[in-house]
Amino acid sequence: MRKFFVRNLPGYAFLTPWLLGFFLLALGPMLISLYLSFTKWDMVGDPQWVGLAQYEYMFLKDKRFWQSLDVTFTYVILAVPARLAFALMIAIVLDKGIRKIGIYRALYYLPSILGASIAIAILWREIFNIDGVVNAVLINFGIQGPNWIGNPDTSLYTLVVLAMWQFGSPMLIFLAGLRNIPTELYEAAEIDAASKAKQFFSITLPLLAPVLFFNIILQTIEAFKTFSSAFIISNGDGSPADSLLFFTIYLFNEAFTYFRMGYASALAWTLLIIIGLFTAVSFYTSKYWVYYENERD
Amino acid sequence: MSGLSLNGVCKSYGPVNVIKNLDLEVISGEFLVLVGPSGCGKSTLLRMIAGLEEITDGTISIGDRIVNDLPASQRNLSMVFQSYALYPHMSVRKNLAFGLTNLKMSKDEIKRRVDEASEILQIGNLMDRKPRQLSGGQKQRVAIGRAIVREPELFLFDEPLSNLDAELRVQMRVELAGLYNRLGTTMIYVTHDQVEAMTMATRIVVLREGKVEQVGTPYELYNRPQNLFVAGFIGSPKINMLETKCQSGNGASQIEIEDFGSAEIARLGSDSTAITVCVRPENFEINGSGVLSAKGKIVLIEYLGSELYLHLELSSGKRLMIKAPSKAEHLVGDEMSITIDIDNCHYFDEAGLRIEPAKMTEAA
Numbered sequence: 001m002r003k004f005f006v007r008n009l010p011g012y013a014f015l016t017p018w019l020l021g022f023f024l025l026a027l028g029p030m031l032i033s034l035y036l037s038f039t040k041w042d043m044v045g046d047p048q049w050v051g052l053a054q055y056e057y058m059f060l061k062d063k064r065f066w067q068s069l070d071v072t073f074t075y076v077i078l079a080v081p082a083r084l085a086f087a088l089m090i091a092i093v094l095d096k097g098i099r100k101i102g103i104y105r106a107l108y109y110l111p112s113i114l115g116a117s118i119a120i121a122i123l124w125r126e127i128f129n130i131d132g133v134v135n136a137v138l139i140n141f142g143i144q145g146p147n148w149i150g151n152p153d154t155s156l157y158t159l160v161v162l163a164m165w166q167f168g169s170p171m172l173i174f175l176a177g178l179r180n181i182p183t184e185l186y187e188a189a190e191i192d193a194a195s196k197a198k199q200f201f202s203i204t205l206p207l208l209a210p211v212l213f214f215n216i217i218l219q220t221i222e223a224f225k226t227f228s229s230a231f232i233i234s235n236g237d238g239s240p241a242d243s244l245l246f247f248t249i250y251l252f253n254e255a256f257t258y259f260r261m262g263y264a265s266a267l268a269w270t271l272l273i274i275i276g277l278f279t280a281v282s283f284y285t286s287k288y289w290v291y292y293e294n295e296r297d
Numbered sequence: 298m299s300g301l302s303l304n305g306v307c308k309s310y311g312p313v314n315v316i317k318n319l320d321l322e323v324i325s326g327e328f329l330v331l332v333g334p335s336g337c338g339k340s341t342l343l344r345m346i347a348g349l350e351e352i353t354d355g356t357i358s359i360g361d362r363i364v365n366d367l368p369a370s371q372r373n374l375s376m377v378f379q380s381y382a383l384y385p386h387m388s389v390r391k392n393l394a395f396g397l398t399n400l401k402m403s404k405d406e407i408k409r410r411v412d413e414a415s416e417i418l419q420i421g422n423l424m425d426r427k428p429r430q431l432s433g434g435q436k437q438r439v440a441i442g443r444a445i446v447r448e449p450e451l452f453l454f455d456e457p458l459s460n461l462d463a464e465l466r467v468q469m470r471v472e473l474a475g476l477y478n479r480l481g482t483t484m485i486y487v488t489h490d491q492v493e494a495m496t497m498a499t500r501i502v503v504l505r506e507g508k509v510e511q512v513g514t515p516y517e518l519y520n521r522p523q524n525l526f527v528a529g530f531i532g533s534p535k536i537n538m539l540e541t542k543c544q545s546g547n548g549a550s551q552i553e554i555e556d557f558g559s560a561e562i563a564r565l566g567s568d569s570t571a572i573t574v575c576v577r578p579e580n581f582e583i584n585g586s587g588v589l590s591a592k593g594k595i596v597l598i599e600y601l602g603s604e605l606y607l608h609l610e611l612s613s614g615k616r617l618m619i620k621a622p623s624k625a626e627h628l629v630g631d632e633m634s635i636t637i638d639i640d641n642c643h644y645f646d647e648a649g650l651r652i653e654p655a656k657m658t659e660a661a
Contacts, residue, residue: 185384187349187376187382190348190349190369192370192443194396206386293385
């Protein structure tokens with residue numbers, strides 16, 4: 001045992017910074033939050049054990065919880081396919097062998113870096129304001145646009161458009177996947193009289209399925225966790241009329257505006273379980289539609 | 298079943314001319330092999346015929362249709378790729394049926410053709426497998442099956458055996474030849490392997506740097522190469538090339554070959570003074586004593602079972618490859634004398650073009 005420890009000491013020494021981070025900054029707070037989710041705690045005094053009361057309230061009585069779920073699911077269902085479709089479209093265009101492709105890749109990736117920043121969220125709010133750029137353009141065509149962000153019917157869609165604009169990261173992954181599909185397959189399909197659409201659905205999509213699957217998982221998790229842009233655009237409270245009340249905004253406000261730490265922790269664990277369930281279902285169903293070249297038989 | 302005509306076909310990538318003003322007639326029903334070293338344009342030419350590569354100039358006709366502007370799918374041809382290009386996510390059956398489905402054939406017709414191809418290629422037991430579950434040879438059969446089911450006017454093969462091991466390559470070569478005899482369809486086959494070319498072709502086209510060097514039957518190419526390049530390219534082991542001084546007079550030419558001495562032969566149809574005499578490894582007489590004899594030392598022996606190749610170093614340092622009977626006993630370091638079989642030499646002028654001697658006469 002001692003010999004084993006001595007032999008592996010350098011390995012553990014290198015691992016220590018990560019292990020410290022994992023235990024102190026990830027696993028520790030997670031376990032504490034799990035405990036807090038069964039308590040009532042306003043960050044002053046000791047937490048009071050309430051059992052499943054927080055979860056009971058959440059599922060049975062809290063209408064804002066259901067509203068936040070509604071907003072978040074709507075956003076996930078719209079933003080993820082929109083972003084992935086857009087990313088795939090751009091990747092296919094870039095895969096056609098454009099000159100100076102590196103510059104285009106960097107340019108297209110830029111919004112993904114900027115998109116998450118506060119500045120872009122503020123800019124987005126200005127663009128879609130009643131007197132913003134979008135309406136200024138529309139007025140030239142005789143259309144008086146609504147207050148995109150101030151109107152509960154349209155506010156969420158402005159965020160979906162922002163999500164689409166941040167297509168860089170999945171686009172790069174799609175591009176790498178497209179580069180891995182041998183050209184001969186398209187040539188064989190060409191001789192086999194497959195139209196471009198048929199080639200896309202019969203060759204590109206099936207062979208891109210592992211990459212698509214990876215992107216779906218990654219982007220869905222990211223969409224469930226959307227916070228900063230929604231926080232800025234909705235003035236931090238999910239307004240107008242709770243139309244931008246994302247789950248994370250609701251959770252944040254419960255924790256740091258109303259100091260209901262126990263309830264916020266229960267919300268956090270609920271989100272974790274939702275994401276976990278989605279991921280598990282995705283992996284389970286993937287065997288029916290994801291083809292892996294090196295799969296074991 | 299159709300022939301193919303290429304007239305003045307050119308292909309350029311920017312300033313680089315890959316195929317240069319190429320004319321070629323492929324006779325209906327023949328097995329034509331395009332052969333040449335890497336980069337000679339043989340695969341490009343095949344892809345141009347297939348419609349996968351646009352042509353820069355000239356016309357391509359299949360049968361009596363000019364197909365320059367027709368997409369690959371409308372040229373009524375099939376192609377077998379070097380990498381097989383099987384759709385990896387589809388079963389063998391779906392791979393075979395894919396093209397037919399795209400052509401909107403009836404299910405009965407698709408089934409008939411797929412079953413027939415699977416029977417010809419004996420892949421019936423593989424029909425529900427995915428390509429990754431197949432060996433190299435099986436993949437190759439499926440790729441050929443995919444070509445067969447189309448019942449095309451023209452089969453194109455782009456180095457289809459190059460990914461197989463030596464044993465399988467020989468086996469598939471025989472199977473392909475059998476398939477050709479059975480179907481009788483025009484086949485154009487690209488390879489850099491001249492053994493494949495020689496054994497399978499009814500005619501061979503030797504290409505170099507986008508130009509046709511010679512078109513002929515395997516026999517013609519081996520026995521009457523039209524230039525030095527073809528002489529050197531066709532034949533394994535490679536032909537021996539000997540620089541020769543030549544003086545032609547009335548009715549006779551005097552040639553002098555380093556190490557071998559001189560001889561008078563029938564007048565060569567050229568006034569070149571520096572010609573190249575090419576002698577195949579089997580056209581030397583071992584321990585012969587006629588004119589054009591030389592002595593050398595064996596530096597390497599290649600024993601191939603049925604035959605034996607000796608690498609002989611002459612006194613000038615020139616090395617030759619000599620074919621010897623397999624049962625002959627030779628050792629590295631042995632001295633031996635050889636004589637050129639003057640009746641089976643090939644002569645080429647300074648430009649590398651074949652010169653025909655009138656009739657060989659031996660002179661002292």
